[in-house]
Amino acid sequence: MSDTKDTPEKGKTLGLRGGGTETSHVRQSFSHGRTKSVTVERKRKRVVVPKSGAGGAGGTGGAVGRNLSDTERERRLRAVQAARAQEADRAEQMKAEEKAREEEMIRLRAEKEQAEREEREREIARQRKQDEEREKEAAAKAAATAPKAKAAKVEEAVDPAAAQAAASRVEAGKGPAKSTKTDKPQDDRNKQPKGGKAGDDRRRSGKLTITQATGEGGRQRSMAAMKRRQEREKRKMQGSNEPREKIIREVKIPEAIMVSELANRMAERVAAVVKALMQSGIMVTQNQSIDADTAELIVEEFGHKSVRVSDADVEQALQTPDDAPEDLQPRAPVITIMGHVDHGKTSLLDAIRKTNVVSGEAGGITQHIGAYQITTDGGAKLTFLDTPGHAAFTSMRARGAQVTDIVILVVAADDSVMPQTIEAIHHAKAAEVPIIVAINKIDKPGADPNKVRTELLQHEIVVEKMSGDVLDVEVSALSGTGIDTLLENIALQSELLELKANPDRPAEGAVIEAQLDVGRGPVATVLVQNGTLKRGDIFVVGEQWGKVRALINDQGERVEEAGPSVPVEVLGLNGTPEAGDVLNVVQEEAKAREIASYRAQAAKDKRAAAGAATTLDQLLAQKKASESTTELPIVVKADVQGSAEAIVQAMEKVGNEEVRVRVLHSGVGAITESDVTLAEASGAPIIGFNVRANAPARESANQKSVEIRYYSIIYDLVDDIRAAASGLLSAEIKETFIGYASIKEVFKVSGVGKVAGCVVTEGVARRSAGVRLLRDNVVIHEGKLKTLKRFKDEVAQVQGGQECGMAFENYEDIREGDVIEIFETEEIERTL
Numbered sequence: 001m002s003d004t005k006d007t008p009e010k011g012k013t014l015g016l017r018g019g020g021t022e023t024s025h026v027r028q029s030f031s032h033g034r035t036k037s038v039t040v041e042r043k044r045k046r047v048v049v050p051k052s053g054a055g056g057a058g059g060t061g062g063a064v065g066r067n068l069s070d071t072e073r074e075r076r077l078r079a080v081q082a083a084r085a086q087e088a089d090r091a092e093q094m095k096a097e098e099k100a101r102e103e104e105m106i107r108l109r110a111e112k113e114q115a116e117r118e119e120r121e122r123e124i125a126r127q128r129k130q131d132e133e134r135e136k137e138a139a140a141k142a143a144a145t146a147p148k149a150k151a152a153k154v155e156e157a158v159d160p161a162a163a164q165a166a167a168s169r170v171e172a173g174k175g176p177a178k179s180t181k182t183d184k185p186q187d188d189r190n191k192q193p194k195g196g197k198a199g200d201d202r203r204r205s206g207k208l209t210i211t212q213a214t215g216e217g218g219r220q221r222s223m224a225a226m227k228r229r230q231e232r233e234k235r236k237m238q239g240s241n242e243p244r245e246k247i248i249r250e251v252k253i254p255e256a257i258m259v260s261e262l263a264n265r266m267a268e269r270v271a272a273v274v275k276a277l278m279q280s281g282i283m284v285t286q287n288q289s290i291d292a293d294t295a296e297l298i299v300e301e302f303g304h305k306s307v308r309v310s311d312a313d314v315e316q317a318l319q320t321p322d323d324a325p326e327d328l329q330p331r332a333p334v335i336t337i338m339g340h341v342d343h344g345k346t347s348l349l350d351a352i353r354k355t356n357v358v359s360g361e362a363g364g365i366t367q368h369i370g371a372y373q374i375t376t377d378g379g380a381k382l383t384f385l386d387t388p389g390h391a392a393f394t395s396m397r398a399r400g401a402q403v404t405d406i407v408i409l410v411v412a413a414d415d416s417v418m419p420q421t422i423e424a425i426h427h428a429k430a431a432e433v434p435i436i437v438a439i440n441k442i443d444k445p446g447a448d449p450n451k452v453r454t455e456l457l458q459h460e461i462v463v464e465k466m467s468g469d470v471l472d473v474e475v476s477a478l479s480g481t482g483i484d485t486l487l488e489n490i491a492l493q494s495e496l497l498e499l500k501a502n503p504d505r506p507a508e509g510a511v512i513e514a515q516l517d518v519g520r521g522p523v524a525t526v527l528v529q530n531g532t533l534k535r536g537d538i539f540v541v542g543e544q545w546g547k548v549r550a551l552i553n554d555q556g557e558r559v560e561e562a563g564p565s566v567p568v569e570v571l572g573l574n575g576t577p578e579a580g581d582v583l584n585v586v587q588e589e590a591k592a593r594e595i596a597s598y599r600a601q602a603a604k605d606k607r608a609a610a611g612a613a614t615t616l617d618q619l620l621a622q623k624k625a626s627e628s629t630t631e632l633p634i635v636v637k638a639d640v641q642g643s644a645e646a647i648v649q650a651m652e653k654v655g656n657e658e659v660r661v662r663v664l665h666s667g668v669g670a671i672t673e674s675d676v677t678l679a680e681a682s683g684a685p686i687i688g689f690n691v692r693a694n695a696p697a698r699e700s701a702n703q704k705s706v707e708i709r710y711y712s713i714i715y716d717l718v719d720d721i722r723a724a725a726s727g728l729l730s731a732e733i734k735e736t737f738i739g740y741a742s743i744k745e746v747f748k749v750s751g752v753g754k755v756a757g758c759v760v761t762e763g764v765a766r767r768s769a770g771v772r773l774l775r776d777n778v779v780i781h782e783g784k785l786k787t788l789k790r791f792k793d794e795v796a797q798v799q800g801g802q803e804c805g806m807a808f809e810n811y812e813d814i815r816e817g818d819v820i821e822i823f824e825t826e827e828i829e830r831t832l
């Protein structure tokens with residue numbers, strides 16, 4: 001390194017005279033053959049400088065380079081002439097050789113005592129004189145090395161040929177002298193491949209020596225070299241420090257991580273990480289997420305240690321020790337009713353409930369909360385999930401909530417086994433849940449229970465009547481026949497299962513149903529699975545958290561607590577969870593918040609990672625294919641969980657290999673500012689299904705040019721999205737919002753019906769326009785206006801800020817506080 005750095009300097013000096021290529025050649029051979037020699041020369045230079053200083057000190061009075069070297073040069077020029085004279089006289093030459101030898105000795109000594117000499121030279125004038133004399137002599141012989149080169153330099157400038165001749169002559173004189181000193185220069189010379197250029201090279205070597213000796217440029221060089229050396233050292237230090245200082249970090253990798261976050265955790269530059277990813281063929285920006293496997297590779301590539309973290313790690317707080325057997329107490333079984341459509345699932349649930357209501361003392365109002373508990377005549381408690389259907393059952397299971405202990409398979413005796421019956425069997429078997437067969441509609445004339453039993457055999461359901469172990473009961477949900485027997489059988493089956501839980505511990509449960517309730521906020525029906533949920537408990541549920549504000553049982557009563565297998569409505573959530581989400585009571589609010597936000601982030605990252613998993617090849621292919629977007633991101637908000645799920649499922653089916661719809665987020669409730677933010681970030685439109693954007697969200701969407709589209713028919717929505725995804729959107733009828741009116745009062749007018757006394761809060765109200773009735777941003781009704789009155793007169797339009805009377809066609813359920821959305825349809829270019 002240092003050699004290569006030094007050589008260019010020499011090259012520069014040499015370059016004044018020689019060709020570039022030769023220069024480098026000379027340089028190389030120097031560094032090889034005469035490495036030490038060069039070093040020695042340099043040292044000599046230092047020695048010589050003082051010496052010359054000593055020699056020329058008389059003249060210059062110090063070691064000041066330039067003046068000294070000038071005098072030195074003159075002196076040495078003279079020396080060259082002397083050398084020529086010597087050349088003519090061999091005897092003289094011999095003397096010169098001897099002197100050169102002596103000089104060499106002196107030089108060697110000088111090398112060792114350089115510093116001392118410098119001091120001495122400066123301090124003692126006599127010594128200087130002596131040195132001067134010696135130097136003169138030395139210079140005469142030094143001509144063998146340095147002076148001749150200098151001479152050559154000068155001469156060359158005048159007459160290159162003469163210079164060459166001089167040089168060669170000098171060289172001849174120098175040769176023997178040098179050979180006595182060291183073989184290396186000779187080796188060096190020998191190494192010169194081209195005879196013709198040998199002279200040049202020799203000259204060069206000489207020049208080099210003299211320039212070093214004279215110190216002209218030598219000092220500059222050495223200063224610069226020093227600087228460079230320092231820099232190099234610094235760099236080396238830094239360079240060597242980097243790996244030394246590089247802290248090998250333990251990088252926590254969740255299931256999905258944003259590129260910038262990964263870089264942050266590794267303390268590496270984001271650009272470097274993006275580059276590394278690109279080199280792996282993964283085209284991502286810093287704001288995109290990558291999956292854990294990819295992240296792990298990158299972490300290793302950067303020399304860090306990766307630590308995979310799963311939810312379990314972050315949620316360790318939720319882990320509780322297993323209950324001791326003595327703490328466990330029997331709990332009620334949780335039952336789900338499944339079966340083919342119209343085989344009587346709902347009727348059976350009703351019948352069971354009715355039985356209980358009749359036998360129970362309360363009677364009267366019951367409330368649908370998604371689950372209810374009954375007590376059989378035998379005193380056994382049974383919990384029924386009031387959400388029949390496989391989808392609910394399996395989607396909950398998919399979310400990690402195994403809530404069902406027993407499945408009641410309803411098969412209509414007049415219809416026997418049907419496709420969904422088989423599906424239900426598969427679902428139940430997959431969940432490893434015991435089945436009880438309820439052969440329904442036995443009151444019907446065409447009922448054939450045995451046909452059902454036989455057909456079930458084909459699906460590996462061997463009922464008791466067929467000498468199997470699956471309980472079967474003939475019932476009529478309509479007449480109530482066999483219901484009691486069914487319940488007793490369930491109790492029996494549950495005893496066999498020995499279901500137990502520990503009521504004396506923080507509660508764990510599963511969300512059966514959740515919705516954003518008008519007035520009550522987010523409400524979730526939770527089936528407590530273990531422990532006891534109490535009012536005031538702090539909990540985390542899915543991506544949400546909360547503090548139990550109130551617990552309402554299936555009778556609509558407020559309760560203080562709910563034990564294992566008890567379904568309760570929970571109030572006090574910060575957001576709407578999803579069916580199947582698991583609820584855990586935690587000690588501190590901070591912990592609940594932390595876990596909820598971690599989950600929310602993880603879910604977001606996972607969604608983003610799913611969308612960002614595009615390889616370079618794919619990306620290129622996409623780019624080649626067309627300029628249009630190959631992915632249509634959307635944000636979905638719906639009035640109920642079911643609609644949201646249905647839309648998401650439908651959306652997933654839309655698209656082909658080239659285009660796909662990516663649901664960034666789906667949820668229940670009004671479109672909020674955070675939805676708009678999300679949509680804006682991804683350039684996605686927001687789909688509102690029977691919901692509207694609240695005022696801040698509307699404003700924000702307007703500002704950010706985020707498109708919000710409202711639908712109330714799922715097929716319209718799917719058609720639009722499909723069209724958008726396939727790039728086929730054409731000019732079509734589109735509705736445009738023109739105004740909002742808020743209902744201040746509701747009057748009953750004979751002959752007209754209910755009339756809303758409104759004030760137009762935004763835009764205008766138009767008689768001909770379409771209207772929607774919104775209650776808490778949820779669409780209650782859509783239709784036409786029957787009347788639009790300003791004072792007593794029927795008018796075509798009412799301006800914003802004015803009061804008016806409105807009545808709907810064929811719709812009466814209007815309330816104070818409701819909002820009327822006024823829209824018009826027009827033909828417009830679609831932009832979705």
Ligand code: GDP
Pocket residue numbers: 339340341342343344345346347348388440441442443444475476477478479
């Ligand atoms: P689901 O689709 O499985 O929930 O079935 P439903 O409970 O809605 O019942 C479908 C139809 O069958 C309804 O018209 C019920 O009145 C009727 N149904 C249900 N159970 C019985 C029964 O035991 N006997 C008779 N005759 N009809 C029944």
